[in-house]
Amino acid sequence: MRSAAVEQTVHPTEAIDSSLPPRQRILIAARDLFYRFGIQGVGVETIAETAGTNKMTLYRHFESKELLVAEYLSGLAAEGERFWDDLDRQYPGDALAQINAWMDEICNQKSRWRDGGCALVNAAIQISDPDHPGRRVIEQTKRKHRERLTALCLASGLSEPQMLADQLFLLVEGSRVFQRSLGPDGCACDLRALFARILASHEPLAVAAP
Amino acid sequence: MRSAAVEQTVHPTEAIDSSLPPRQRILIAARDLFYRFGIQGVGVETIAETAGTNKMTLYRHFESKELLVAEYLSGLAAEGERFWDDLDRQYPGDALAQINAWMDEICNQKSRWRDGGCALVNAAIQISDPDHPGRRVIEQTKRKHRERLTALCLASGLSEPQMLADQLFLLVEGSRVFQRSLGPDGCACDLRALFARILASHEPLAVAAP
DNA sequence: CAATAATGTTACCGTACGGTACCGTTTGTA
DNA sequence: TACAAACGGTACCGTACGGTAACATTATTG
Numbered sequence: 007m008r009s010a011a012v013e014q015t016v017h018p019t020e021a022i023d024s025s026l027p028p029r030q031r032i033l034i035a036a037r038d039l040f041y042r043f044g045i046q047g048v049g050v051e052t053i054a055e056t057a058g059t060n061k062m063t064l065y066r067h068f069e070s071k072e073l074l075v076a077e078y079l080s081g082l083a084a085e086g087e088r089f090w091d092d093l094d095r096q097y098p099g100d101a102l103a104q105i106n107a108w109m110d111e112i113c114n115q116k117s118r119w120r121d122g123g124c125a126l127v128n129a130a131i132q133i134s135d136p137d138h139p140g141r142r143v144i145e146q147t148k149r150k151h152r153e154r155l156t157a158l159c160l161a162s163g164l165s166e167p168q169m170l171a172d173q174l175f176l177l178v179e180g181s182r183v184f185q186r187s188l189g190p191d192g193c194a195c196d197l198r199a200l201f202a203r204i205l206a207s208h209e210p211l212a213v214a215a216p
Numbered sequence: 217m218r219s220a221a222v223e224q225t226v227h228p229t230e231a232i233d234s235s236l237p238p239r240q241r242i243l244i245a246a247r248d249l250f251y252r253f254g255i256q257g258v259g260v261e262t263i264a265e266t267a268g269t270n271k272m273t274l275y276r277h278f279e280s281k282e283l284l285v286a287e288y289l290s291g292l293a294a295e296g297e298r299f300w301d302d303l304d305r306q307y308p309g310d311a312l313a314q315i316n317a318w319m320d321e322i323c324n325q326k327s328r329w330r331d332g333g334c335a336l337v338n339a340a341i342q343i344s345d346p347d348h349p350g351r352r353v354i355e356q357t358k359r360k361h362r363e364r365l366t367a368l369c370l371a372s373g374l375s376e377p378q379m380l381a382d383q384l385f386l387l388v389e390g391s392r393v394f395q396r397s398l399g400p401d402g403c404a405c406d407l408r409a410l411f412a413r414i415l416a417s418h419e420p421l422a423v424a425a426p
Numbered sequence: 427c428a429a430t431a432a433t434g435t436t437a438c439c440g441t442a443c444g445g446t447a448c449c450g451t452t453t454g455t456a
Numbered sequence: 457t458a459c460a461a462a463c464g465g466t467a468c469c470g471t472a473c474g475g476t477a478a479c480a481t482t483a484t485t486g
């Protein structure tokens with residue numbers, strides 16, 4: 007990343023709360039910058055400066071850039087986990103409601119995810135080294151998310167639950183990555199309609215045409 | 217990319233036909249290396265050496281790395297276009313057969329695409345600069361592929377063709393990117409079964425349970 | 427206050443990269 | 457054979473990056 011790219015950006019990385027401990031500020035900065043400019047597109051120096059500190063302090067908290075990346079990804083994983091847990095807490099025992107809430111959350115992306123795709127997927131593509139410590143995090147997290155959705159579908163009483171889960175899961179993965187391919191102005195597909203259609207086609211009682 | 221990474225790779229980039237003109241060899245090398253190690257993960261020097269030439273000759277044929285990347289992407293786009301054209305030539309007028317052949321091709325990935333996801337998607341994620349000359353190629357190509365699939369679905373006589381197309385398209389995008397998130401050993405979903413299920417649910421005559 | 431830990435500052439090292447200048451060598455072709 | 461175009465080789469420039477050393481400064485805490 008040319009340091010110029012930081013300055014000219016529309017979101018100049020709104021100042022990070024300077025009362026936070028440096029380590030946390032660094033993670034916040036890393037999260038923002040890695041997501042916007044890519045892992046290889048951001049240098050540690052830029053991260054430190056964005057965090058209101060310097061490279062030395064960064065290296066006192068993180069052994070290497072690789073491990074900083076791994077912790078960045080772990081943070082995303084934890085956030086995802088929290089999201090699923092909240093769903094379960096919000097609609098306990100009601101799998102279908104949880105699925106619907108999950109879909110709503112996906113459609114209202116702007117809040118939790120920005121329009122640059124799934125950060126874990128992006129990282130998976132930006133990290134070519136198979137031994138990178140972040141890869142484990144990505145693989146485990148993605149696997150777990152799929153399993154949680156599968157469990158919900160199984161509990162929902164809908165037909166062919168495994169297929170339903172895969173269909174929904176891949177649809178979301180595809181939708182987010184397609185958005186990224188089209189650029190910020192490219193209008194993607196109508197996810198809400200697709201969700202509804204898929205759910206309907208998995209209704210346990212076969213709904214025949216009138 | 218550490219040059220060590222090239223040596224230790226299992227596929228040491230099987231030698232490129234040295235009778236080809238340098239420009240073509242460079243594009244072949246670039247295609248292989250960009251795909252395996254990422255665009256930012258490969259230096260021009262490595263590309264030139266892999267192509268059996270040197271950096272100077274590379275810069276005699278390509279103004280900059282950016283433009284080399286753009287041409288790399290254009291090559292992928294052209295190949296995709298050829299694929300769709302071949303489909304139409306192979307099953308002229310039979311949209312459903314073309315759709316099925318497309319699905320087969322996707323499922324037999326290993327031939328045309330390797331197991332590292334769609335190169336265009338990967339590039340879209342690896343290129344953060346919105347003014348990169350490769351972005352136009354990516355956006356146009358992805359849009360066009362979606363349109364071609366939509367056209368086929370419209371001509372197929374299946375119900376709700378636009379939704380069907382989006383469902384299939386996003387499913388494929390998601391499947392390939394999910395594979396990348398899981399790593400080479402992670403078993404993905406059963407695409408064939410999902411395809412069949414989706415097609416069945418779009419049969420124009422409502423098929424009721426017996 | 428004293429002592430210790432955490433942070434800031436600056437300078438630096440080694441390496442890799444994108445890109446270019448210069449010159450020698452091959453190749454094709456009139 | 458002669459000449460021009462294309463190619464190979466090498467050295468180099470400027471910059472950026474990951475990472476470290478050494479020291480000054482501030483906070484904590486007893």
